[in-house]
Amino acid sequence: SSDQALLLSVGLSVALLVLLLLSFILCYLRRRKRKGQNQYQELPSTIPSLPSLSSAPVILVSQGSWATLVPIPSTSPPKRPQKSILSMFSSGWYPVGTVLAGLYSIPLPLNEVVAPPPGMSTRLCFSVEYRYSSEQLLVSLLRLGNLPPRFHGNVTLVELRLLPDDRRPRQAKARGTGPDPEFNDSFVFQVSGRCASRSTLSVCVLSVQQDGKRRAVGRVLFPLQGELGQAGRVLWRDLETEEDTQCSELGDMLISLSYSSSLQRLSVVVLRARGLQLLTDAGVYVQVSLQVHAEVVKVKVSCVVKAESDPYFNHRMTFKLRPQHLDEACLRFELQQQSDVCSGQKPPTPLGVLVLGPFMYAKGPQLQHWMDMINTTQEPIRLWHRLNRVT
Structure with a gap:
């Protein structure tokens, strides 16, 4: 009986201990729950009232x-704004x-x-923006206006270069045909601000026929000096075309150039001249000189034609020129009139001079013509150039 009493007392002690432990755990959980509710209770909103968006x-x-x-519509914002632009x-x-x-x-x-301004001349619509932070020139090509009727059914291409150093043209294709084809293309030129201000944007417009042949429609030369601060303006510029009848003071000359790197051959065709200021009835001719640096390498002379204000030569000549000399060489065209037979052996009279070559020797259309020749291998590139006075 003494053993039974001992076992009973031990069992009661253990049961009491378990009850106390459970009571302690329940009290701890209740206290933790109350503390969490007090900590995460909703706070009053501190968002001030919004002024009128209008x-x-x-x-x-x-x-x-x-x-x-x-x-933005002036509607009252919710308690916690989610979609308002704030x-x-x-x-x-x-x-x-x-x-x-x-x-x-x-x-x-x-x-x-961007409706084109009044007039019938072919015009190019574009914009230019320079980003000084990233040293990038952004050119947005928008559309053409008043394209001549003979080009309406062809595909229109545009080639962009940044003269004088850019040899690789950027190309864009018009989205459609007709008199006012659209482009909506943008091009980025990585160039420093100093070089950009001294550069010229060249935009050449080409018409591609169904047989794949390209014909030049015209070009725009846009000097960037003084234009880099006018970001976002929509610009219209007339295309310079071969059909322009306005001559320079001394006249103009039509020259065709092509180059073959495999044959190391520079081909020149003196096609015609216009608007010449002739002094006598003696014949006229063109003397062409190939110059590398300051040295005259070769001199050739065209045929002599009748003295007219708009003479035709159609004379072809070739020069040997290595590819590594393309950036060091230039062509000098000097239009001369023979001396009068009755006046004795006098030297010929110079009527005008023209220099085609890289940026060391030429600029504007003369530089562009040379660059087009280099980038369009074995395909003749012809262009009108104005004559300058012989110095």
Whole structure:
């Protein structure tokens, strides 16, 4: 009986100990739960009331000509704004202003926003922007206006270069045909601000026929000096074409150039001249000199033709020139009139001079012609050039 009493007392002690332990655990859990409810109770909102969005200032983020301003509706914001266009400052939330819809939606048709100026000349529409932070020149090519009827059914291509150093042209293809083909393409030139201000943007417009042959429509030469600070402007420039009848003071000369790197051969064709200021009835001819640095390597003379204001030569000549000398060589064309037979053996009279070559010797159309010859292997490139006075 003494053993039974001992076992009973031990069992009661263990049961009491378990009950105390369970009571302690329940009390601990209740206290932890109450503490969590006090810690995460909802705080009162500290968001100040928003001013009217209709009176918010407009912040312009672009100067594009086809971007339109669309105001944000002045509706009351919710307790916790989620979709409102707001800006957060240290004191709360405030509205930014309006949205430039042109940045987030499809732009309006170009016919409505960049209509060409009046006139019948062929014009190019583009814009130029220089980003000083990244040293990038962004050229946006938009459209052509008043393309001549003979080119309406052809594919229109445009080649862009940054003269004088850019040899690799950027090319764009028009999206459609007709008198006003559209492009809507952008090109980036990586160039320092110093070099960009001294460069010229060259845009050459080509018409591709059904047989694949290309014909030059015209070109635009746009000097960038003084234009880099006018970002976002839509510019219209007339194309310089071969059909321009306006002659320079001394006249013009039509020259064709082609180069074959495999044959190391420079081919020159003196085609014709126009608007010459002749002094006598003696015949005229063209003397062509190939010069490398300051040394005259070869001199050739065209045929002598009758003294006319618009003479035709159609004389072809070739020169040996290595590819490594293309950046060091130039061609000098000197139009001369023979001395009068009755006046004795007098030297010929110079009527005008023209130099074609890289940027060391030429600029403008004369430089562009040389660069086109280098980049268009074995294909003749012809262009009108004005004559200058012989110095």
